Amino acid sequence: MQLDESIIRNVVAAVLSEVGPMPAGSNAPLQPNVPAGAGRNGVFTDVNEAVAAAKAAHQQLRSRSMEERKQVIDIIRRISIDQCEELGLMEMRETGIGRPEHKIEKLRTLGERAPGTEFLETKAFSGDHGLAVVERSPFGVIAAITPVTHSLPTITGNAVSMIAGGNSVVVNPHPSGKKVAAEGVRRFNEAIAAEVGIDNLICVIAEPTLETADTLFSHLDISLICVTGGPAVGRAALRSGKRAIVAGPGNPPVVVDETADLDNAARCIIQGAAYDNNLLCIAEKEVFVVDSVFDDMMAAMRRAGAVQLDAAQVDKLTSQAITKVGDDQHDAAAKDFIGKDAAVLARAAGVNAPESCELVFGETDEHHPFVTVEQMMPFLPFVRARDVEHAIAMAKEYEHGFRHTAIIHSRNVRNMTVMGRELDTTLYVKNGPSMAALGLGGEGYLSFSIAGPTGEGVTSPETFTRERRCSMVDELRVV
Ligand code: NAD
Secondary structure, eight states, X not given: OOOOHHHHHHHHHHXXXXXXXXXXXXXXXXXXXXXXXXXXXXXXXXXXXXXXXHXXXXXXXXXXXXXXXXXXHXXXXXXXXXXXXXXXXXXXXXXXXSOHHHHHHHHHHHHHHSOOGGGOOOEEEEETTEEEEEEEEEOSXXXXXXXXXXXXXXXXXXXXXXXXXTOEEEEEOOGGGHHHHHHHHHHHHHHHHHXXXXXXXXXXXXXXXXXXXXXXXXXXXXXXXXXXXXXXXXXXXXXXXXXEEEEOOOOOEEEEOTTSOHHHHHHHHXXXXXXXXXXXXXXXXXXXXXXXXXXXXXXXXXXXXXXXXXXXXXXXXXXXXXXXXXXXXXEEEOTTTTTOOHHHHHHHTTOOOOTTOOOEEEEOOTTSHHHHSOOOSSEEEEEEESSHHHHXXXXXXXXXXXOOEXXXXXXXXXXXXXXXXXXXXXEEEESSOGGGGGTSSSSSOOOSOEEOTTSXXXXXXXXXXXEEEEEEESOOOOO
């Protein structure tokens, strides 16, 4: 077997990162100060090499101050903001889904608003028996899986939160968003290495497959898994035997009752459901409107600029945009229509809508596949409900128990309370667009990994830390 110098250097660095520095006076090893994978800027094809490099980067980060950790995060923020246009359009070209202006905006807002080190809180208990300090400590190297719907944005948000918590991360991105993932990660690491002197805090598998995901999940040096995606990856992460944070699928229902401000409801529904062509997991996916205001609500949607399809046009769109998959031939969104523009959906339905049209909509019954399926395209089904109880019951059924996101438009606080209790979702928005729940037009902070099934909620730096307690017995209570 032939070994070149870089392989030998990587092996030596990996061994050194296991055993620590050589004692003074020992034989000088080959470039002892070069950590595993240094100079690769986070881009790897081999999972083991990526994890070794991320491990070495984590060990370096541990020896640095909180101020330097913040400096690393500020570099990611700066690139995300300054290069949002170039990277956003790169993601648009590669994935071919969503809307370019939103690809750009997602990167910029993550750079501006993803939570950082300020989210790490120290607690203290002080009493007759001294002082206990509870602090947040990193896990180490985290494995992250990211979706095609927001490839680089998810990596960016995860990286900020995970590094703020003191970790490094290895990402297995969706294969259809792998190029922008690798390019974004390369740019982040290059700048971090130049300005802070640590390479590979964020590593990415350049040719991701289900096998590389499995290897990552089972790697001994991975201490925590964070997956963002549909049901299959959530199940795979939970089967891994490791602690997993699962940001899973949603099918967010909207209820509109007879007390709602219908024009505001229509504007908000369009804003949320049309954003990035409905790719967001939190986006409005089906609307249940009480019968007494149903026709007025449809008129409000038209006034707000959405294009209504009649029953035959909805059927025509459905026959192309919904397909059958799996052994049980269940309904699923057709790949060719996911994340496509509303005007494309309208054309498929036989309607000539202007390119500026953001959303198409139409009346369906509750069993329609556009209600039951997470469509991720800018067509919204509207279903008549007898009354608000009926609307809430249908919303609960078609949220499918994901406990992800729900929205109500109402001025009746009782109805808001009942729906909140019944659906029990991680995010619950009243009288706003879905993204208000992520701090975009509402209060709170932003992350694109919302962990419903495992309960962490909108992930933050604290999500990626362990709690540790340090107790001083009978002393240091100075009051
Ligand atoms: P997807 O489930 O097809 O893929 C997500 C990621 O998981 C990809 O990287 C994919 O390669 C990987 N993957 C899939 N099956 C796997 C398996 N068995 N083992 C290992 N890895 C596997 O989803 P997508 O189309 O990329 O993204 C859309 C889905 O993600 C929607 O269901 C949406 O609701 C969800 N999502 C959730 C959140 C959240 O915060 N909860 C955020 C964004 C997207």
